[in-house]
Amino acid sequence: MSVTRRDFLAAGLVGVGAGVIVPPILAKGVFAAGIDGIHNNRVLVVVQLAGGNDGLNTVVPYADPAYAASRPTVGVRPESVLHLDAQVGLNPALPKLKSLYEAGQMAIVQGVGYDKPTYSHFENLYVWEYADPQRRQRDGWLGTLLGKQLDSQGHPLAGCALGEATTPPELRAGNATVSVIQSAKGYTVQGGPGRQATAPLLYSRTPGIYGALFDQALGTAESGMKVLADGAASYKPAAQYAATGVAPAANTLGSALQLTAQLIATEPSVKICHVVLGGFDTHQQESTRQTTLLAELDTAISAFMQDIAAHGQADRVVLMTWSEFGRRIKENGSAGTDHGAAAPLFIVGKPVKGGLYGEQPSLTSTVDSGNLKFTVDFRSVYQTLIRDWLQGDAGAVLGASYPELPMFTSQSPVFNPA
Amino acid sequence: MKLPQIRLSRRQALSVAAGGALGGAAVYFGIEELGGSTAAAINTASGWRSPLNERRALAAHLLRRAGFAYSPADLDAAAALSYNDLVDKVVSEQAQPLTAPADVTNHTSLAQAWYTHMATTQAQFPERMSLFWHGVLTSDYREAGRFPFVYQQNLLYRSAGLKDLRTLLASVTRDPLMMRYLTLDASTATAPNENYARELMELFTLGPGNYTEDDVRESARALSGLRIVLYDANGSRITAPKYSASDKQRYTDQINQLVKAGASYRGTLVSRLHDTGTKKLLGHSGNLGADDVIDILLAQPACAPFLTRRAMTFFASPAPSDADVNTVATQFRDSRYDLRTLMRAIFRSSAFTAPSNYRSLMRSPTDYMVATMRVLGRPSLVTTAARAALGMDQVLYDPPNVAGWPSNAGWVSSSSLLSRINFATAATTKLTGAPDAGAAVATQLDNVLSPGTTAALTAAHTESDRWFALLASPEFQLK
Numbered sequence: 001m002s003v004t005r006r007d008f009l010a011a012g013l014v015g016v017g018a019g020v021i022v023p024p025i026l027a028k029g030v031f032a033a034g035i036d037g038i039h040n041n042r043v044l045v046v047v048q049l050a051g052g053n054d055g056l057n058t059v060v061p062y063a064d065p066a067y068a069a070s071r072p073t074v075g076v077r078p079e080s081v082l083h084l085d086a087q088v089g090l091n092p093a094l095p096k097l098k099s100l101y102e103a104g105q106m107a108i109v110q111g112v113g114y115d116k117p118t119y120s121h122f123e124n125l126y127v128w129e130y131a132d133p134q135r136r137q138r139d140g141w142l143g144t145l146l147g148k149q150l151d152s153q154g155h156p157l158a159g160c161a162l163g164e165a166t167t168p169p170e171l172r173a174g175n176a177t178v179s180v181i182q183s184a185k186g187y188t189v190q191g192g193p194g195r196q197a198t199a200p201l202l203y204s205r206t207p208g209i210y211g212a213l214f215d216q217a218l219g220t221a222e223s224g225m226k227v228l229a230d231g232a233a234s235y236k237p238a239a240q241y242a243a244t245g246v247a248p249a250a251n252t253l254g255s256a257l258q259l260t261a262q263l264i265a266t267e268p269s270v271k272i273c274h275v276v277l278g279g280f281d282t283h284q285q286e287s288t289r290q291t292t293l294l295a296e297l298d299t300a301i302s303a304f305m306q307d308i309a310a311h312g313q314a315d316r317v318v319l320m321t322w323s324e325f326g327r328r329i330k331e332n333g334s335a336g337t338d339h340g341a342a343a344p345l346f347i348v349g350k351p352v353k354g355g356l357y358g359e360q361p362s363l364t365s366t367v368d369s370g371n372l373k374f375t376v377d378f379r380s381v382y383q384t385l386i387r388d389w390l391q392g393d394a395g396a397v398l399g400a401s402y403p404e405l406p407m408f409t410s411q412s413p414v415f416n417p418a
Numbered sequence: 419m420k421l422p423q424i425r426l427s428r429r430q431a432l433s434v435a436a437g438g439a440l441g442g443a444a445v446y447f448g449i450e451e452l453g454g455s456t457a458a459a460i461n462t463a464s465g466w467r468s469p470l471n472e473r474r475a476l477a478a479h480l481l482r483r484a485g486f487a488y489s490p491a492d493l494d495a496a497a498a499l500s501y502n503d504l505v506d507k508v509v510s511e512q513a514q515p516l517t518a519p520a521d522v523t524n525h526t527s528l529a530q531a532w533y534t535h536m537a538t539t540q541a542q543f544p545e546r547m548s549l550f551w552h553g554v555l556t557s558d559y560r561e562a563g564r565f566p567f568v569y570q571q572n573l574l575y576r577s578a579g580l581k582d583l584r585t586l587l588a589s590v591t592r593d594p595l596m597m598r599y600l601t602l603d604a605s606t607a608t609a610p611n612e613n614y615a616r617e618l619m620e621l622f623t624l625g626p627g628n629y630t631e632d633d634v635r636e637s638a639r640a641l642s643g644l645r646i647v648l649y650d651a652n653g654s655r656i657t658a659p660k661y662s663a664s665d666k667q668r669y670t671d672q673i674n675q676l677v678k679a680g681a682s683y684r685g686t687l688v689s690r691l692h693d694t695g696t697k698k699l700l701g702h703s704g705n706l707g708a709d710d711v712i713d714i715l716l717a718q719p720a721c722a723p724f725l726t727r728r729a730m731t732f733f734a735s736p737a738p739s740d741a742d743v744n745t746v747a748t749q750f751r752d753s754r755y756d757l758r759t760l761m762r763a764i765f766r767s768s769a770f771t772a773p774s775n776y777r778s779l780m781r782s783p784t785d786y787m788v789a790t791m792r793v794l795g796r797p798s799l800v801t802t803a804a805r806a807a808l809g810m811d812q813v814l815y816d817p818p819n820v821a822g823w824p825s826n827a828g829w830v831s832s833s834s835l836l837s838r839i840n841f842a843t844a845a846t847t848k849l850t851g852a853p854d855a856g857a858a859v860a861t862q863l864d865n866v867l868s869p870g871t872t873a874a875l876t877a878a879h880t881e882s883d884r885w886f887a888l889l890a891s892p893e894f895q896l897k
Binding site for chain 2: 050119120121123164165179188189190195199205207210211213214221278283284332334338
């Protein structure tokens with residue numbers, strides 16, 4: 001059974017009572033505006049590095065004496081850095097990303113952050129997820145994009161969170177439909193036709209403040225199950241998503257990105273995908289922890305790029321990474337680093353004009369006693385991706401305009417269906 | 419259709435976010451109008467026909483929220499009491515001891531032991547409280563390594579979770595799992611680690627906006643120098659068994675023997691690692707230490723409302739009003755932060771008992787699975803539950819981040835809903851000895867059903883089918 005926008009509308013309108021207090025977020029899908037927005041075949045994949053990835057140990061300013069001085073224990077040794085230029089280089093755990101950089105398919109934006117930063121995980125998550133340093137917005141930036149410009153195409157798989165079991169706040173919005181698929185294998189109603197027939201019966205016209213949300217969740221699940229079943233027959237992974245063994249272990253970034261590749265290759269309605277890799281809050285024993293995580297990131301992203309290229313999708317997919325903050329310049333006494341501010345991020349894909357963007361922040365002229373001062377507002381990155389990549393209306397999402405980063409050439413092919 | 423919206427204040431929205439939703443999920447409300455043929459069934463502000471003006475239904479409402487689930491006999495006994503007497507009875511329940519897992523250093527066995535305890539104990543309320551604290555003062559099992567730290571934290575929230583907040587915070591500041599999780603055990607005078615100091619203020623006592631970055635740095639200094647040490651049952655410091663990679667079993671046996679004889683690891687102050695200088699915190703200054711920090715935070719006007727809101731969001735209403743929070747918070751603070759007083763005030767508040775509050779909360783995955791085991795009388799489902807927890811995104815002692823678990827709408831997604839439905843299938847396979855499903859519709863769902871659930875129950879042919887429809891229904895996901 002495929003659930004359309006119309007079905008959601010019908011379900012929502014019947015299911016709610018008089019004077020009912022309905023958080024619109026719960027009734028998402030009910031009030032679809034039907035605004036015509038983006039009509040091309042471009043895809044954005046967002047990789048969240050949760051916990052606050054240490055930017056200074058990811059893109060290392062190895063030539064700056066202040067770097068080694070601030071990090072006698074956790075600093076990356078200059079001789080092991082993968083040089084990008086005479087100033088900065090990648091962490092040695094990122095050799096495959098280095099190759100993508102050399103192939104001109106990876107943009108590194110340095111010094112990304114915002115003015116007057118906070119140092120709390122949750123406040124920063126809010127800032128980045130809602131694209132609002134004032135933390136007043138109520139819809140996630142990708143949710144807003146979906147609801148206002150993409151979701152109007154009416155497919156529940158336009159926005160997907162993959163390898164996760166709950167909806168990431170970035171994708172939440174009053175009128176955005178999101179499919180959350182933890183694993184393809186578990187995304188099914190078990191127990192045979194009887195159970196499969198009962199589930200949609202239970203989740204139809206459900207009243208109460210959770211009613212529309214419940215009904216929509218089951219509706220998107222029903223659509224997604226069909227797409228996955230159809231896709232499984234035609235998609236075979238064409239890359240190694242894990243360092244060892246053929247298949248990535250369950251619940252890893254590799255398995256999530258492989259599922260992302262399958263959906264992109266088999267379902268043209270998929271537009272925004274979100275995956276997450278956690279564990280970056282390295283207050284302690286940073287070197288081992290971050291190296292392991294960066295190696296996983298390196299393998300998974302490069303496999304994903306290889307896989308979508310093998311499936312003929314490379315021209316229409318761009319991937320970005322982000323993390324809620326970078327870390328303090330000076331290491332702490334626990335062989336780790338505390339919460340910090342600005343950090344670099346990666347934008348990867350064949351359509352990207354590779355290279356270094358933005359300025360590396362100074363390690364000596366700092367903010368809030370020893371934190372990096374941002375040189376690129378994170379909303380510049382969002383605007384570049386919305387406007388120059390997805391060809392959408394960035395102002396409608398961000399509420400203001402920010403300088404763009406020239407990483408998409410006008411020659412990037414756009415497919416506009418008739 | 420454009421709808422009017424009631425905005426929550428910034429303060430409320432932040433508290434909701436800090437409470438774990440973190441998304442826009444519960445941040446604002448709108449109002450919708452009635453439509454269609456379901457009007458007769460839906461006539462309260464909760465969207466469901468609310469039975470909460472009936473004594474029996476109100477008792478069931480309390481038992482679902484203060485505990486997990488109940489048998490028909492439990493409900494009969496509860497409904498025989500006046501509501502206030504029932505609240506007093508529930509709130510005064512004393513925790514029953516957890517049956518220790520065979521290996522106290524194994525987090526998976528501990529999680530199963532806790533599921534079993536939640537599914538079988540006669541004192542459900544203290545377990546519900548432990549689950550609440552596990553979400554607020556949360557920690558990750560990975561930090562335990564080869565130590566019995568998850569087990570110890572589980573015991574701590576059961577023993578201190580219903581005392582007073584000061585005792586609880588003083589204990590959790592010295593709890594090994596917490597110390598490792600928020601790296602307090604690595605903080606020294608020369609390099610104070612801010613991790614615990616920050617979350618103590620942001621997530622455990624005050625909430626954002628009620629302290630400065632300087633306060634974080636200063637309290638980190640005051641909290642420096644705590645280290646994890648092993649004590650025997652009499653409180654004497656003892657030498658920990660030596661770990662040897664080549665003889666893990668011997669080490670594990672020794673730890674288990676010690677812990678089961680009453681030994682425990684605790685944080686203790688190592689003076690040479692502690693910053694003895696003057697610290698300035700929220701208007702106080704002096705050679706402050708860990709307990710001084712806690713006392714200063716408890717004296718802040720933001721503390722009682724902040725924790726009251728977290729508790730009310732968990733137990734009473736997805737977005738309690740400022741007025742309701744303040745009424746309860748005043749009683750909480752006036753009782754010197756007595757946690758049973760807090761809970762009694764919440765359960766007696768109109769924010770809890772109002773008819774419009776019917777089914778306003780979503781059962782968390784743990785709650786849903788434990789309730790299922792209890793209503794079916796199948797505690798043997800714990801191994802299935804431990805596996806299913808991953809698909810619902812609530813593996814015990816593996817929270818998504820330091821803010822703990824999502825809540826309410828944050829639990830709903832296409833993926834997690836399928837996992838709940840599939841758990842209901844597993845729970846009703848080879849069903850024997852379960853109570854009558856038809857009677858359970860009255861006992862467990864108050865006979866308040868959506869048209870869809872009514873249709874599914876009508877179409878069911880067997881007891882297994884009927885129980886599946888009941889357990890997989892939206893009604894049973896709510897409380």
